[in-house]
Amino acid sequence: MVYTDDNGLSTPVVIRNGTIRKRNWSKNEEMALTPKELEQTLTVDGVYKLLFAINGEFPGPPIIVYEGQTIEVLVRNRLSNEVFTIHWHGMHQKHTPWMDGASMISQCPIGPGQRFLYRFKADPAGTHWYHAHQGSMRGDGLAGPLIVLPRQERTDLPRVEDDFIIVIQEWNRNKSSLENHEIHAWNMHLYADNFNCTGSCYVMTHTTDGTNMGVDPVHSGLINGKGHYYPDDTEKPLDPELPLETFKVKPEKHYRFRIINVAMFVSFRFSIDEHLLHVIATDGHDVEPETAQSIVISSGERCDVLVQTKQHSMKNYFIRLGDLEVKNRQDDSIFPKVAKAVLKYQDAPDELPKTRRQNCTKENMCKVINCPNKSYPEAANVECLPVSDLRSTQEVIDSHPVPVSLKGGTIREDFLNFHFTTSTPEVEHPSYKATINGHAFTTPTCPPQSTYKQQANACINDCSRYDCTKRLCNCTFMLNYDNMLMGSAVQLVLLNRDGIHGSTDHPIHIHGHSFHVLKIAYPELDLTTGLVTNFSRDIECETETCLKPRWSNEEWAGGNLPDLNLRNPPLKDTVMVPRGGYVVLRFYLDNPGFWYLHCHMDAHLTEGMALIIKEGERSLHPKPPKGFPSCGDFTWTINESQGVTNDVLASLGSKRNSSTNDDIKKRSKTKIKTTLETAVFLIVVFGTVALVLCLIKSIKSKHVKEKNELGDPHCLLKQDKEFNSKLYDSFEMH
Numbered sequence: 001m002v003y004t005d006d007n008g009l010s011t012p013v014v015i016r017n018g019t020i021r022k023r024n025w026s027k028n029e030e031m032a033l034t035p036k037e038l039e040q041t042l043t044v045d046g047v048y049k050l051l052f053a054i055n056g057e058f059p060g061p062p063i064i065v066y067e068g069q070t071i072e073v074l075v076r077n078r079l080s081n082e083v084f085t086i087h088w089h090g091m092h093q094k095h096t097p098w099m100d101g102a103s104m105i106s107q108c109p110i111g112p113g114q115r116f117l118y119r120f121k122a123d124p125a126g127t128h129w130y131h132a133h134q135g136s137m138r139g140d141g142l143a144g145p146l147i148v149l150p151r152q153e154r155t156d157l158p159r160v161e162d163d164f165i166i167v168i169q170e171w172n173r174n175k176s177s178l179e180n181h182e183i184h185a186w187n188m189h190l191y192a193d194n195f196n197c198t199g200s201c202y203v204m205t206h207t208t209d210g211t212n213m214g215v216d217p218v219h220s221g222l223i224n225g226k227g228h229y230y231p232d233d234t235e236k237p238l239d240p241e242l243p244l245e246t247f248k249v250k251p252e253k254h255y256r257f258r259i260i261n262v263a264m265f266v267s268f269r270f271s272i273d274e275h276l277l278h279v280i281a282t283d284g285h286d287v288e289p290e291t292a293q294s295i296v297i298s299s300g301e302r303c304d305v306l307v308q309t310k311q312h313s314m315k316n317y318f319i320r321l322g323d324l325e326v327k328n329r330q331d332d333s334i335f336p337k338v339a340k341a342v343l344k345y346q347d348a349p350d351e352l353p354k355t356r357r358q359n360c361t362k363e364n365m366c367k368v369i370n371c372p373n374k375s376y377p378e379a380a381n382v383e384c385l386p387v388s389d390l391r392s393t394q395e396v397i398d399s400h401p402v403p404v405s406l407k408g409g410t411i412r413e414d415f416l417n418f419h420f421t422t423s424t425p426e427v428e429h430p431s432y433k434a435t436i437n438g439h440a441f442t443t444p445t446c447p448p449q450s451t452y453k454q455q456a457n458a459c460i461n462d463c464s465r466y467d468c469t470k471r472l473c474n475c476t477f478m479l480n481y482d483n484m485l486m487g488s489a490v491q492l493v494l495l496n497r498d499g500i501h502g503s504t505d506h507p508i509h510i511h512g513h514s515f516h517v518l519k520i521a522y523p524e525l526d527l528t529t530g531l532v533t534n535f536s537r538d539i540e541c542e543t544e545t546c547l548k549p550r551w552s553n554e555e556w557a558g559g560n561l562p563d564l565n566l567r568n569p570p571l572k573d574t575v576m577v578p579r580g581g582y583v584v585l586r587f588y589l590d591n592p593g594f595w596y597l598h599c600h601m602d603a604h605l606t607e608g609m610a611l612i613i614k615e616g617e618r619s620l621h622p623k624p625p626k627g628f629p630s631c632g633d634f635t636w637t638i639n640e641s642q643g644v645t646n647d648v649l650a651s652l653g654s655k656r657n658s659s660t661n662d663d664i665k666k667r668s669k670t671k672i673k674t675t676l677e678t679a680v681f682l683i684v685v686f687g688t689v690a691l692v693l694c695l696i697k698s699i700k701s702k703h704v705k706e707k708n709e710l711g712d713p714h715c716l717l718k719q720d721k722e723f724n725s726k727l728y729d730s731f732e733m734h
Helices: 035-039 177-185 394-399 602-607 638-653 658-681 713-717
Strands: 002-004 010-016 019-024 029-032 063-066 070-077 086-089 115-121 126-132 143-149 162-171 220-223 246-249 254-261 268-272 277-282 285-292 294-297 302-308 316-323 338-345 366-369 382-385 412-421 433-436 439-441 473-475 478-481 489-495 506-510 515-521 532-534 574-577 582-588 593-599 610-615 699-701 726-733
Touching: 063 070, 070 086, 086 115, 126 254, 126 302, 143 162, 143 254, 162 316, 220 316, 220 338, 246 254, 254 294, 268 277, 277 294, 285 366, 285 394, 294 302, 412 478, 433 602, 439 610, 489 574, 515 574, 574 582, 593 602
Parallel strands: 063 143, 070 726, 162 254, 246 338, 294 366, 366 382, 412 489, 439 473, 478 610
Antiparallel strands: 002 010, 010 019, 019 029, 070 115, 086 126, 126 143, 162 220, 254 302, 268 294, 268 316, 277 285, 277 302, 316 338, 412 433, 433 439, 489 582, 506 574, 506 593, 515 582, 593 610, 699 726
16 A cells, blocks of 8 residues: 655555554654545555555546547556556557557567557447556556547436546455466466465366356456455455445436456456436447446456436445356355445445345346356346447448348358366376467567568468367467458467366457357356256367367357357457367457457466467568567577677677787687577476565656546546647656
8 A cells, every 4th residue: 555645656555453554664653634635545455565656646547539539558568577568448440450469460569668659549438448468567557447428428328427447457465466477377377376385376166157267366357447456255344444436426416437357367347226227338339239237258258337326315325346256166145255345325425335246046037148158057137238238329321231141152160169287198197278369479570560671471480380180289370361352351260178177267358340240159057056967059069178179060160150140240350169168259450460269268368268360461561660679599500600799709800910910809709609509409498486575666757648638537437529630648667
């Protein structure tokens, strides 16, 4: 916990006798924080750990613009050790693929002391976000909202009184993102919660259908960077003095909540006590309103909801997050992790709510949108609506038609299995990695999107060199659409199938595109227990790892699967692929470039659950601007080295006699040759596990445009559209 004053100076914060106080080191005393100072304090859930803050804020400050405007963000890296890029999650980056911010795909990472100017069009409109795309840094604060307002408002919705942004995430109290990244990179998952564990290391929990939650423990949940830690499987917080995020409302009004899940792996169920949610958009794209008691939002997803406040109320209500874990490995019931905020009515007392979440009964069922499973156990009294059952508005379909094949022919179809596999299946306890079709993605040695001085293929460990049909391959997996006509439609079938008991669901994100979700199919369940009994029978596999999936009915191939919604499916850029089930999606090839496709669970991306879509011939890819930074491997020959030495000696030779020069040359060649020959035989890959304790790093920023020119970012949600077409922002990383 830390307080940052107006000059950027930070002071540690402590809790004494129920009061939050700041320390004054010079006078060795503590002082109570004023209400204004408390607003400038990062409390999180009360733990001290490494944290990245942007502009002194956690999460990062919102960037709010209108559709079609040019966004410019100057990033300064003033961190002492870290490198990173910023990905603009949801932006299509048409004509600017090297501004996508995918590290070593579209650009080189930004090193300490370096600056990088992002410039791109704000497209499409909707609720989006930005985050670091290097390692696990977004989990400790390198993330923030990016809201692109439409030029034309919807006419089918009631007038909105106010527009709120909600950023949700999990929080690990024991480990920093740097440690977590190394844990997963080196397959040390048992130590995800505690390096000192001996007999009782971390074991994954699971959801109602037996699906594993993930390889990271969850200690707390945060709403806009604030939360409580509940240590004893109750709703009694460890530090009740810590503030919760509060949203002030008036009776009988409509409010829009833009919910963004920036979590490293957790899906959350979102609800507001005694209020219904009306879903009006998913991943920034409008849908016909759908009413529910709660919604599930996975990592990377966004959801916009309308909430109508009560006609006569003078009390406060809890806004709730709950993760989906219900049992431990021994099938004992456990208390889900909870996060709360406050919906504060006008004239309500300044006190925490006393409300509870709706009790779901047979007479009063709870409707949940975007369940990761087909249904809950019967006793839960929950009705599930898959996100694929949402319906795009006619305006969305008119501007983004559902892709169909050219001239009525078959459509290209690719199966991608997101699963766990091993390179040592013969051992008793093999180590598994997250892969796609048995390929563990290895990062290119130079970014193919922005590499032109040498062939981009030289940066890639081509998978075609290996036999990946029987065991795990470590290579740069690519899905090649470079030989297809631009404007063609493609269909992807994303499945989640392997032989590991429990496994996990996978939230899959595609850069550079939004896609239509035509169908989501789930595994077969026991309706009483809710547990998975069999994987979907629509897909056949030759082996348990399902490296070559295909339709069980060959007549379904080429886009002919029954029950596809080709009329008004939802448009998204991130979708959860259920364990044992599959998702069918389509998009048009209309954005030439190299685009990342990956699981948005950080641990799975780190292990290799990713690939690159190569869209269009290289000649169609927009070239980066002049001076765009480059990076890559470097080697040179002994002859080149000797040439450099000879040139240096030649420049000195005119001042020395020839016999002395010959002797120097002879000795120099011998020494260099010996050194280089030694280097050839001593090529070593070093892995480092960094333990970081009690370290706080902050990320500052300065706005290039004055505040009085554009106003408070939150006010832009209501501003007139007629202002400068460019919004400048500058992030300084300290």
